[in-house]
Structures are given as structure tokens and as C-alpha cells.
Amino acid sequence: MLYRVTHLPVPLTGVVPPLCTPLTPSGDVDVRSLVSLVEHLLDAGVHAVFALGTSGEAAFLSDAQRDEVLRITVETVAGRVPVLAGVIDTATARVVDRALAAAAHGADALVATAPFYAGTHPAETADHFRRIRAAVGLPLIAYDIPQHVHGKLTAPVLLRLAEDGTLAGLKDSSGDLGAFRRLLVALRERGLDGTFAALTGSELAVDAALLAGAHGVVPGLGNVDPAGYVRLYDHARAGRWPEAAAEQDRLAALFALVDAGDTATMSGGAAALGGFKAALRALGVIDCAATAAPQRPLSEEAVAEVRRRLAEGGLLPA
């Protein structure tokens, strides 16, 4: 098959869901469900997809599974929108290996965190991104997710890497809207907001981020309700702020499906991702709600709670 050459828009804008990775009951990548999920997102009008992020359970997938997810995603998307690929690994040499694999499988851009497990100094973090960029000829987006990396990307590092062309953007999942606001202001002051994409991963503050000038949004909940996020984005772009806020409020209520699982018996991550997947299964998008080992599954009661939340949010008949 021939792939269309996709170029990442400069800057990237819009709704970019971080793709869940559907699995079979035995833990393999569920190809049919993955194709179905990608179509579910594209049907809703999303502007790009981001495979192999935290919501995609990349940390739980083997390299072979990661490669398969990316290959299927690129084939399914078939150039209709850009495909971003997460290259989550502990440090530079390993990330570069994952980045080369992602390039080989047709990703349009890379999304990388700072090194984790071992912490790094900001100067080392900057060098990390520069080495990835130099090794692989794809646009590079920094992924700021302190709850997993246990360090925050600083504005001086981001601005320097924006200025020298290392980074094409930022996915900010830090939840720190104040720091994000200051970065947006600094990007504009330096004339960088036309080339550097500031994307928020704060799925409950999308109206706020767009009001502050964000270029786009990477919402985990966008797997479940991509149309809602596209509406929210369109309202914001048209300046219909009360309508954007109302849509965000509906999505904030729907987000409660991440709390259905009981964190006395499972991790918060397993509850959240299990909630997304149980919702996708209830909506008929995927076949099985399993999360990757060793994450524990939702109980039947939790799945019923997820269905109730979908009904309240207008996504299932009451």
C-alpha cells in the first residue's frame, strides 16, 4: 500500500486525542478494535491522532506491540490527518531507538518526555531533546507530564528549544495552567506562536486553555467523546465562550467515569484507563475493555457506573 506523505501543520492545531490501545482478553493488540477506534475519532472530525501516549498505555506495551499499534494506526488513518507517535522511554539512547522505529512506521511527528527513572538537570533535558531531534528527521513535540516523569519542563528550556527549532510544540499535561499561560505569553512576545504548537493535555480546562491562546488539545476523554471536544474547539475558535464552557462542563461531568474503579483495589491509572475502555466498549467502538498487565480490571459494578455516566452525558440512551 502507498502512504500519502503527510506534513504536520505549522503550528499543529485542533483536537488531537491520545489514542487508547484496545487489547484482546489475552493481552494482544486488538487490531479490529483499534481500526474501529481510529475511525470513531476521524468520523468526529479530530485534527490529528496521538498514538502511544500515556492513555495508549505505551509504558505497558512491548516494542513489538508499540510497533504494531503505530503501523495499524498509520495504515488506518491513511494520511487523512497527521499521526503523532509517543516515544516514551527512560533516556536518550532508548528514545532515539523508539523514534527511529516510529519514523520507519510512518509517524508524522514524535512526542517525547524528558528522561525519567533517573532525573536530569534542565541543561541535560535540553540536550536530550536536541539529540532526539538530530537523530530523527521528524518534528518533535515535548511531553510535559510531571505526575509520571517526576519533573516539570521549565519555560527557559522550552523557549530555547522553540527558538532553535528543536521543538515543534509542547503537549502540556502538567495541569499547571498558570505556567502554561506564562509560556503562551512568552511565545507571543518572541514571535514563536506561529511555529510552536502549545497543546494542553488538561481535558477539563480546554475552554480555558483556548481562551489563553493554546493551539490545541490532547484529551484522553476525547477517545470516548471526540465529537464533544470538536464542538468545544469549534465554539472556542468562533469566540462562543459561554457555549464552549457549557460543553466543557458536560465533558467535566462525563469525566467522572474515571472514578468508577475502586482505588482501594487497583491503581488510579488502571481505574482511569479502564473507565475509558469500558465506555468505548459500551459505545460499541471496541470489543474488550481489558487494560494491559499488571493493571487490574474494573468490577461489574464499576462498569455499570460507567454506563450510567455515559447515559447522563447523553452518549447512551438513559
Place this chain on the structure above:
Amino acid sequence: MLYRVTHLPVPLTGVVPPLCTPLTPSGDVDVRSLVSLVEHLLDAGVHAVFALGTSGEAAFLSDAQRDEVLRITVETVAGRVPVLAGVIDTATARVVDRALAAAAHGADALVATAPFYAGTHPAETADHFRRIRAAVGLPLIAYDIPQHVHGKLTAPVLLRLAEDGTLAGLKDSSGDLGAFRRLLVALRERGLDGTFAALTGSELAVDAALLAGAHGVVPGLGNVDPAGYVRLYDHARAGRWPEAAAEQDRLAALFALVDAGDTATMSGGAAALGGFKAALRALGVIDCAATAAPQRPLSEEAVAEVRRRLAEGGLLPA
């Protein structure tokens, strides 16, 4: 002098700056400057003032100094707006003592954190607030500031205490706009948004918080530029969201004055509060920019940087 009886609006709304505490070079409360600062805020049209919060360096002040600050503030405000009093201490018995003192000095409402130093279970935190409320006949506002208390107030606790009348509101300085959004949605679902005041302490996301339905804002930077925050609030209340965002952007740029101090030689808190006080001194509002011991002072270069930021923000001639 006769005090006017002030009743806290239900719910409290508007701009409520957390009052800095001006000090003399020898570390005493600077009464003249405190009066001047209160008038600076009232002239700008703020809707209430909050004395003895984190920005007021309450943790660094003796009980005698706290009492003096509150007494002077209440006398100076003289009933023109409500005066909220922070009662920051490690646990219930100590907070109750501070609350009784605040009531005696004429506070209109109390602002209390969960216990700190020792951590507490959410059930213990709820009991803490109930005991404070029962001991002192003043409206009680919960103060969520995890960077200092090292624990976050949870939505279930807040909603229960809103429903049973323990709490009249929340000052949310957690920076977690997603959790704040979910709380706002839950308050509306339960019909509590007409009695419970959800105030954000995120001074760089005020437009966002108001768009999400917050009742008001408690901005430390509002000591320096109260008129800016009042304009921002008025734009938001009138639905002029682009104007609100532009004002917020200007304030976000101005906020850089907290970074003038060098955190290689002083704490981040000393740099931030020293920045606010250096700005207030440069504006002629207070006489001395000293922060309380053992915080280190800003260098001369840092003070010059603060003046540059004020000029860029339009608050001083260039």
C-alpha cells in the same frame, strides 16, 4: 471608634486580594504602610480583603503581630468591604484559638487550611472544619493550598461540608483547574452554587476560572495591581472574554516580578513575596520592602528588575 457590622455576601464574589503585611526594617508591622495598602486596594474597587494568608506571611508572624495586622485592617476597612482572616496553624485546637482571636478583632469570615505538619485522613479533615465552625460563630472558608499543606482537599469532603453548612466557600490555591471545574459542576448539580463561594487563588487563570463559573478570585498579584484584577473581573462578568483574556495576559507578564529574586540564594517564597513588596514600594504604596525573618531580601539588581517589570506592565513610567 464604632465598627459597622458587616455581613459576608452569600455567596462571596469578586476580587479579594490576600493582603501583604508591610514590615519596618526591624521587622515590626508597619502600620502606616498597612493602612496605605488597604486604601490602595479599596480605591481600586476590590470586593473584600483577606488578611493573614500565605501572601500575608502569616506563617512568619507572631500571634501579637497577627492580631495587630487584623486590628489595623478591620479599622481601616471600616466596614466598606468584608475582611476575611486567615487562621493558619497546625491543627484544630490551635486554629480555634486563632479563630477566636480573629473574631474578637472583627473579622467577617475565617479562612482555614486542613491540618498540616501532621497529615490527616479526609474524615479527620472534615471533623477539623466542623470543630472550627462550631467553636466560632463566623462563616468559614476552606483554604486548599497543597504546596504548603502537603495534601489536597477532596471534592467529597468539600461537598459534604458545603451541604451541611460548615463551609461558606473555598479558596482554591491548588492550581488544579480540572478538579476545581469538577467541583463547580458538582456544586451546581446539588444546587449549592448560590450559597457556597468557589474562589480561585490561581492568579494567572482568573479568566479561565470565571469562565468555568468561579465566584471570585484571591490573587496575590492583586496587591500590586488591584485595578487590573477588577477590570478583568468586570470584563468576565460582562461576558467580554477576549478583553478578559487580554487583561489576564498583561497580568501574567507582570507576574514575572516574582522571578526577580535569585533562588540560588533565597527561597522561592521569599523571592515572590519580596517581589510583590518591592513593587509596592516602587509604586509608593508601602515604605519598606522587607519580608519577615528568616527570609532573605532581594538584591538591588532584583529590585531594578522588578521596576522594569512594572514599567513594562504600564504601572510605572518607562
Place this chain on the structure above:
Amino acid sequence: MLYRVTHLPVPLTGVVPPLCTPLTPSGDVDVRSLVSLVEHLLDAGVHAVFALGTSGEAAFLSDAQRDEVLRITVETVAGRVPVLAGVIDTATARVVDRALAAAAHGADALVATAPFYAGTHPAETADHFRRIRAAVGLPLIAYDIPQHVHGKLTAPVLLRLAEDGTLAGLKDSSGDLGAFRRLLVALRERGLDGTFAALTGSELAVDAALLAGAHGVVPGLGNVDPAGYVRLYDHARAGRWPEAAAEQDRLAALFALVDAGDTATMSGGAAALGGFKAALRALGVIDCAATAAPQRPLSEEAVAEVRRRLAEGGLLPA
């Protein structure tokens, strides 16, 4: 009554239990039980007592309660051993006030943490201790307890304050035996180990700390089994290391009484202190096991578990 003048040994050595604060069911200081607890410790041969520390629930006690605890303790001890007084508060001015009160009530030495709530730079922390020392004419011991203060005292600061005479010692409750070891080595290199008392608060590594050269130990569990800690100390001082380790093993098993409480319904601190107090009540030392508000009480099952642990540890008949 006449108080004997007590001088703190230079350096302080031995077993220094951090006194629990017995309370009545209504939350008042239980004077009779406090006297009984002090006698329980002195009968066992402890070398000093430390009132108003973390185990003494100082963070939960009002100033009036703190003063009463210290007054009763000093009166009961009556000069037989030194009395150390915790002066736990958020920052310098407040700690100085507590230190003046402690001096007035007859304390022989002060124990102070770095500022908490607001964090401080090491240079500010050093200044904090210098100001306390200058304000009150009593030996000053630094209290390193990062799980409560959320910062660790650094070796450079401690060594400087040991050298200039600000500090008479350290109570190290950080649990970081490696850092403690390095400090001990550095004290000896500088000839300071004859004047500066390095005390460990790690009650399960007392043999280890003494082997490394520590001067003494401040064990919370020493409220329950002071004789065990005195035996352990005596074994170590006599070079009977296997016997010291065996005694430490028995105490480590006994320590399980801090886990009797269910941290699904109460804080870890309430479970630990409630465990100590339930044990002291089971042993007939104090009359009531209540912890200070808002801490939740142990369940009946947990109290039964505490009694089982005491029997296994040889402190109650099986």
C-alpha cells in the same frame, strides 16, 4: 517548690524518649497520667525526656496545653534528668515565642525544626536557628523530620551551626542513616563530636546508629518500653553488639503496634500515636488512650491487636 538547676550534659547522650501527651476523654491534658508516664520513663532509667515533640502531639495542642504539659513534666522530673522542650511552629517569630515560654517553664534545652508551611533556603534555615539561639539562653537542638517539615536539614548547615555554637545537637528523624553516618564522620573530622550530640529518632535502627557513633536515641516506642531501649543502649555502650541487635529485633517486632489502626479510616499518625497510647493504657501507665482532635480513635479490634503485640513482646502476660 524548688527546682534543681539542671545542666544539659555536653554532649547529651543516652535514651531520651519523646514524651506522649496523655489526654482525658474530653481532650484536656491528663495530669495524673502525664505524671505516671514520666515516672514510668524515669523508673526505667532514661537519660532525659523530650516533651512536646511529634510523638507528644505538639502540633495538635494549644499554647495553653503545651505550657501545661511542660510545667507538669518539669515539676515531675524535678531535676532528676534534663527536660528537652519541643518548640514546633511555622517560622522564627513564632518559634521564639514558644521558646521563651519553654524557658519560663523550666526547660533545659530546646528542640526546633526548620520553618515549615513555607519552605526556606538553607541560608534562611541557618539564620532561623541563629535567631532562636540568640533570643533564648538555652541549648538548642535541631530537629530534622522531613516527613513533617518537607525539607531535610543539610550537612553543611548543621556543621556550620555546630561549629559556631548555635546548635548543641541534632535529633535526626529523617530515617536517612547514610546521611547521618556521613555527618558523624564529619563531626569527628572537625573535632565536634565531643560537644555536638547526634541523636537518632530512628527507633528501629538504634543499634546501627550507636555502632556508627551516635550519642543517643529519641525513640517514640520508648514511651511503651523504655526499659528495652535502656537495655539496648547499655548493650551497645558495652560493645555487646549481638545482644544489642537482639533487643532491637524484639523492639522492631513490638513496633507493629503502630499498624493496628486501619489507615483506610484514619491517618497513619493517628494510628501510630493511638497505638502507643493504647499500649500505655493496657500497661496501666495512663488512663485514657485518646489522641487529640481531629485524629480518629483506634477501633476495639485494633486495641485488641495492640494487646496481642504487647503480649508477644513480653510486656503483658500472654
Place this chain on the structure above:
Amino acid sequence: MLYRVTHLPVPLTGVVPPLCTPLTPSGDVDVRSLVSLVEHLLDAGVHAVFALGTSGEAAFLSDAQRDEVLRITVETVAGRVPVLAGVIDTATARVVDRALAAAAHGADALVATAPFYAGTHPAETADHFRRIRAAVGLPLIAYDIPQHVHGKLTAPVLLRLAEDGTLAGLKDSSGDLGAFRRLLVALRERGLDGTFAALTGSELAVDAALLAGAHGVVPGLGNVDPAGYVRLYDHARAGRWPEAAAEQDRLAALFALVDAGDTATMSGGAAALGGFKAALRALGVIDCAATAAPQRPLSEEAVAEVRRRLAEGGLLPA
């Protein structure tokens, strides 16, 4: 070449240095230096070696580099002592892949952490270790290193996995000697101390850990001074505790070489590992002190400081 079949002793005991990974100036594995380092350790009489741990910069090495390190190490050791292989990766599927590679390259045992990046519930963590053990026919040692994994292995999980044969031991780098002591006591109570190896990674508390009953030690500093750790171990096994403590004191002073690097310009990890490598180069064991990208190198001044520390510690002529 024929490999001798090595069986891991049950339980594993002794000094097990976590092998540094020598690199060339261009960042490749330096085979000659690695062989030299292995011989340096074996000459000193270490009881096993642990390749690809945190000190081995495993997080910074590609899979190909990890495989090469393990292959060279196994070939060089040639059955003289057991070779443990770290299999550090984010979660189960990835760790299993690394474990299969380690088995193929001749490792005698595996060392695995709990999942990181995403946090897990203790029940998920237990399942993680069970799945690794089931997938690969090698003894499995749990690696508790909270400063990197951001969660601590709990005693209930470890005891359950010791009892059911999943785990052959623990490398405890948590620094929490109290918890380690309680685990040792619990292992003995359950009769598991004859099969489960409790190894401490706290290189400055080895005398303490051995006094408490630890089976062995995994000291990063043991790369630099393996003979010192073997002497310390032998003293402890012979009950010569004052001599053990004196040797530990010397090693604690030597450990200061990890502080030579300036953490204002490099990460603490780069300073520590760079200090070890600079020492190994100064001792003539390895050819180049480079650490893996993106870690910054030590300055010339820092390298001189490392040499001074080696001279003070008696490892270089003064």
C-alpha cells in the same frame, strides 16, 4: 567458549557490586574497560556482580548496549561468581522482554523493579513480579528503589512473594533501614531467611544492615573500593563490629566523591556516577570517565577533587 553453569546460592550472600558501565568518549560500551572493571571486582573477592542496575546506567543504555554489557560481563566472569542482570523497564511486558534477553545472554538471576512511569497498586505490583517469574526460568530479585520508581515495595507484598517462591530476594535501595529491619524480623518469624536473600543497597549502612541480619550488600561505591566492602563484610561475618564500623566510616568518608560534581550545572545522578567513573579512571581501572548522554561530565576541578578523596581514603598515593 563454554559457559559453566552457575547456580545462584540459596540464599545469595556477600558483596555484590552493581557494575558501572564504562563508555568510550563517543558513548559506546568500552569493552576493554568493562573487562578490566569486572576483573578489578573479582580480584577483590566479591561474591557476585550485578550488571545493568542504576549504577550501570541501564536507564541510559539502548537494548543493544544492555545486551553487549551483559554478554561481556558473563563471558568475563566465566562462572567464577553469579551474574545478576537488571531488567529495568516501565512495566511487565517490557520487563519480560528484557528478562528473556538476559536469560539468553547467560544471566544467573534477574533484578526487577515494580512498574514505574505509571504507578501501580500493591496487588498489581505482586502480579507484575509473578508474571516475570512465570515467563523466565531464572531466580528473581525485587529491586526497591523509591527515589527512581516513586513508590516503595511493601512488606506484605514482599512476604507473600517470598512465601510463594516468586522472589529469591530483595535489593533494598530505599534507605529505609527501619522497614528493612522489620522485614528481616518477619522473614525469620516465617522461616524464610534461609531461602530469601535480603540485600541492602545502602552503601553507608552496611555494618548496620549486616548487624540486623542482612544477607549481603549491593554497594555502588563497591565499584571503586571492592576490597573495602569485602573487608567490611568479613569483619561483620566474624562479629568484629568495631572493625566493621571503622571500615564503614572510611568508606563513608570516601563516598564524598559523589559530591565533587556541581549540581547547579548537572544532575545529582550524573555527579554521583561521574564521581565513581572518575575514580575508576584515576585508579587505572577504566579508560574514560564519560557517563551516558544526556548526562553532563564532571569539570576538571571536580575530577581533581575526586582524586583528593581517593588519596584521603588511601586508594591513591597522597
